[in-house]
Amino acid sequence: MSQMFDSQLLAALLEWQAELGADEAIGDAPVDRYALAAAAPKPAASAPAPAPAAPAADPVVDSRRLAAGAPDLAALAEAQAGYEHCELKRGARNFVFADGRAGARVMVLGEAPGRDEDLQGKPFVGRAGQLLDLMFAAIGLSRASPDMERALYISNIMPWRPPGNREPEAAEMAMMMPFVERHVALADPEVLVLMGNTPCAAVLGKRGITRLRGQWTQAFGKPVLPMLHPAYLLRNPAAKRQAWADLLTLQTRLRET
Template sequence: MGIALDMDALDGPTALALLEWQVEMGVTDVIGEASLDRYALTDTRPTAPTKAKAAPPPEPMMEQVDPVAVAKIAANNAPSLDALAEALAAYDHCEMKKGAKRTVFADGNPQARVMIIGEAPGRDEDIEGRPFVGRAGQLLDRMFAAIGLSRTSPDPATSLYITNVMPWRPPNNRDPEPAEVAMMQPFLARHVELIAPDLLVVMGNTPLFALTGGRGITRARGNWAQAWGKPLLPMLHPAYLLRNPGAKREAWADLLALQARLKELG
């Protein structure tokens, strides 16, 4: 049993008398200055659990695009050179395209027996939109003129057809990466199929890798190979010859080998 007392409101004798009376009445605990209603009900009902916010739905995954597969479809659906040029110009999966001014497709006679494949456009080619028009291109023209071949000849027997693996100028003239070359292989294969030359000449490491999977043009040059059903002759790039004039002797030997092979093919 307990009772609350305001002791400050009582004098001493009165307070003592009340205390003695409370003891006689069985008070055992002094609770405090404020009374407490022990019969008041408290709400002991369990509260409903707070619903956790639903996690946002996962964002849909972006569909992965295979740029090589896209290139194969675009190239294989091109029925002509003009259609292939349009498909190549519309292809947007190669980052190299973003920094180039033009898509450099080809030059020369589409009926030519010899198809030359270079690496990629340089500054002059990017401006003009044709392959091999800078200093290296001028040297190429002189080299093949020495064996009676020209990109401007209307006669298929004495003409050249010229293209590159990459149709866009690489940033800072860097070498194309293998993934970039892989994107262009379907277009290049279709290009060769439409031209149907008697033989191919690859100039430099990039076309050597694109057509044969090999590297090391200085070791491969002058050694005939096969690619896409065609005889293939690797040669040093004219830009390499400009930097290394002593290698022109090897280039001349390769030109003579090309001339002899054309005579063999009739």
């Protein structure tokens, strides 16, 4: 009877301990859990965080640096031709810098090369360029003139042809403007002629060439005359009367200085 009681008591005690969560056998010798934790292998050190990527270069800051470092027109053309931030460069055949006589009294700024300009690497050589030559010849100016008094110097805001002859985007013009400003400073014309809306937007921050044309203003420290683009005149022949009036305005200005 005593033995049965003892066994029943022991079974009850074991069941009670299991309910309390003591369901593992305990060894005969004590275990130092702190020593076990100290001897456990330490986790491998995590790899150092990767260095932050260098910030992308600002296209306008880069063009300012390159333009400012050009001591002459040849160096400026080389710096601009090597400029890599403008995507128009990838699809263009040729870099189009300028034509005519650097140092001429009149510098013409157009928009961007078209198909013919892209093929030949010169500004204003297509139908619009032929009309431009006729227009300025009417007041005695020519890009081919050996006489600097009668010479003409021609360039564009953009040196690469936009796909499909689309208008240059604002960001594309912004990255070219330091080159344009340096170009004007090195060519040092007496008068700057802006042909059409795009150069007016880039240089003057204004659009609406039919309102702006024929009105003298200032930019880059030079007198500036906005005029209708020859391509516009080819589409709107009646506007040639206004273009002729602007040419006479230019001629008068040159005679007075």
